[in-house]
Amino acid sequence: MKDFDARIFMDTIQLINRIRGEVHYNNEWQRPDPVVSKQSKQDYTKLFMAFKQECEKLGLLTSIDTSQKIIRLLTSKELGLSEIDVLGQELMGRLCVELKSRIFFSIELENMKFLLEKHQFGNEVNEAFPTTNIDIEEAGKCLALDRYTACVFHLMRVMEVGIKSIGNYIKIPELSDIKNKSWESILRICNTYLKESKSKDQFLIETVAMLHSVKDAWRNPTMHAENIYIKERAMDVWNAVRSFMQQLSTKLHE
Numbered sequence: 227m228k229d230f231d232a233r234i235f236m237d238t239i240q241l242i243n244r245i246r247g248e249v250h251y252n253n254e255w256q257r258p259d260p261v262v263s264k265q266s267k268q269d270y271t272k273l274f275m276a277f278k279q280e281c282e283k284l285g286l287l288t289s290i291d292t293s294q295k296i297i298r299l300l301t302s303k304e305l306g307l308s309e310i311d312v313l314g315q316e317l318m319g320r321l322c323v324e325l326k327s328r329i330f331f332s333i334e335l336e337n338m339k340f341l342l343e344k345h346q347f348g349n350e351v352n353e354a355f356p357t358t359n360i361d362i363e364e365a366g367k368c369l370a371l372d373r374y375t376a377c378v379f380h381l382m383r384v385m386e387v388g389i390k391s392i393g394n395y396i397k398i399p400e401l402s403d404i405k406n407k408s409w410e411s412i413l414r415i416c417n418t419y420l421k422e423s424k425s426k427d428q429f430l431i432e433t434v435a436m437l438h439s440v441k442d443a444w445r446n447p448t449m450h451a452e453n454i455y456i457k458e459r460a461m462d463v464w465n466a467v468r469s470f471m472q473q474l475s476t477k478l479h480e
Contacts, residue, residue, distance in 0.1 A: 230280045238277040241270065242314035249311045259306035270310070271300045286324045292317040333370050340366035347468045354475035355391070358384045365464065374460035375453075378444075381467045385440065388471050391478040392416070392433065396423075409441040429477050436473050440466040 252259065262270070278293035296313045299305060333341060345352040345359070346366050352359055361380040368377035386404055389412060393401025396419050404412060416434045419425070443466035445459070455463070 228283050230283050231276075234273070234276045234280050238273055239318070241273060242311075242318055245307055245311050245314055249308050252307075259308045262300075262305055262307055262310065267300050267305075271297055274300070284328060286321065288320040289317060289324055292320055331371065337370040341370035347471050348475070350475040351468075351471045354479040355384075355387055355471065357480060358387050358471070369460065369464065372457070374455040374457055377460045378455050378463050381463055384467055384471060387480065388467075388474050389437075391474060391480060392430075395478055396430065409444065413437060413441065433470075433473055436466075436470045440470050442466075 249259075251257075274293050274296050278290055278297065281289045281293060292313060296310065296317065299309060299313065340346070343366070344363075347358075347362050351362075361383045365377045365380035365384070368374070368380060389404050390402050393399065396416075398415060398419060400407075400415055401412070413434070416437065420431065420434060425431070440463075443459075443462040
């Protein structure tokens with residue numbers, strides 16, 4: 227997945243169209259081709275360099291080549307507006323052809339945070355459970371791109387790390403591998419420990435309570451998702467797992 231600034235594409239296309247309009251107007255009234263001012267050359271160069279960088283992100287090779295031609299023209303000599311127009315029209319043609327080989331997705335503004343923000347579960351989780359960073363980041367990207375079931379699968383991997391840390395904390399090896407355990411069995415292990423040890427550990431009591439909330443968010447008997455998740459359910463799981471991992475990070479670590 228690659229991102230690009232569509233505004234730069236729009237600004238460049240508008241500039242090329244404006245130059246074409248001015249050239250046609252001058253030709254129609256048989257006016258001389260105006261010399262591009264030094265300031266305009268600088269402004270045009272800045273925009274075409276930004277445009278070229280966006281093309282490089284997308285791998286638009288022929289558009290990159292034509293952009294570079296325009297930049298060299300703008301920085302090499304005194305020139306008339308029609309000279310830019312010729313290459314500008316060449317660039318428009320090449321860009322149209324290359325864009326036909328691409329598919330673009332638009333992400334809603336409210337989802338941008340899931341795509342761009344770092345450490346979405348907080349710095350504490352990032353520092354306490356560094357191996358979860360990639361899966362948290364990927365879960366966020368899946369939310370932003372409406373891949374809700376994929377988001378839940380990444381969150382399952384985050385939970386595995388968190389629950390293993392609980393197993394290490396209370397010295398229960400059964401929690402070291404939860405891939406084939408149901409939520410009921412995981413909670414039964416934790417509840418049995420609390421009951422038999424008569425633990426007054428408030429952190430552990432609160433953590434197990436939060437584990438119940440994660441189970442409720444999942445609404446699934448096992449750690450392996452068997453259903454297709456819609457946005458609302460994926461968000462429930464996201465929020466529950468984030469709160470759970472934030473709780474763990476106050477006292478536990480990998």
